[in-house]
Amino acid sequence: MLNHLTDIGRPDRSSAIIRQELAANGFVVVRNVLTADQVATLRRAVKRHLKSAGWYNYGGKFQVQAMHAVPDVGKIMTSDRVLDLLQGITEPHDVMLTGECDVMMNTTSTWHKDITHHPLAAERRVFEDETFRVYKIAFYLQDQDEHSRATLKVRPRSHKMENGTDLPAKPAAVQAGDAVVFDIRIDHVGQFPSLSDKLIRRGFEKIAPRLHVDPQKAFSKARALLRWSHPHGPDRMAIFVTFGPSHEWTRAYASACDEVHAPVAASMSPDVLAHLASRGMSVLRSDAG
C-alpha cells in the first residue's frame, strides 16, 4: 500500500507495521509523506490565514476546522499520498474524517490526552475497547529533532490507560513532511511553555481584566514580539487531522466534538469532497452548519 512513498524518500513501513505500532504503542512516525513544495505551500497558507483569522490561545494562534477554513490545507490533507496512508491505517474499513482539523502556530502545551475533557472519556471502556481506533495525523511544518523543545513528546502505550503519567516519555522527532500518527487517547505534549512564558502569561492573567484586554491575545502578542526581537528559528507550525475507520467510535467522537466546538463559517471545497467521495471516504461535518 505505501510502496509509492519511495519516490520522494527512502522506503517506509508497510501499512501492517504502522497498524501494529499504533495498536501497541499508540503512535507512529511515517517519513516523507508530504513533498517540500507541499510543506512550503502549507507554511505560506497557514501564516497568511493566521495573520488575520483564527484564535489567540496557548501563547500562539490556532484555527479549528482548518480543512474548511484554509483551502490549501483541505487540498493537501486530502492529497492521494495522505489518503493512502489513512486508508492503510483504517483497513479493512473505509476512512472517515471527523471534520476536526486544527492548525497551530507557536502555541505551547502541557501533557494531556485529547480525550481527557471529552464526553467520551466518561466511558471507561474507551480505554479498553480494542475496536476504538480514532487517530490524529499531525504534520509539523519544520524539522524537530529529538532534542528540540518543539518536538512532540508522547508516553508510548498510555492510550490504553485512563492515567498514563507513570510511563516514560519519548520524543517523536520529525523532519518537515513526515507524519506523526497518534491515538487520540495517548498522553502527549507539544512545546512546554518556558519560565518566561509562564511569568508573562500569569502577569497578563492578573492585569488583563483591569486593562479590558484578552489575556490570551496579550500573551500571544508578547511572545510574538519576543520572537521578533530575538529570532531563533522558524515559526513552529503544525496541522492535525482527526480520522478513524467508518465505525461507531469515530462517529461518537465526532458528534461529541460537535457539542464542544461551534462550527466555523466555511464549507469544505466541493473538489475536495468529490475527491474524497471518489475514494469511498466520508467526512462528517463538511459544511458550515
Ligand SMILES: O=C(O)CCC(=O)C(=O)O
Ligand atoms: O503543539 C503540539 O505539538 C501538540 C498539540 C496537541 O497537543 C494537540 O493537538 O492535541
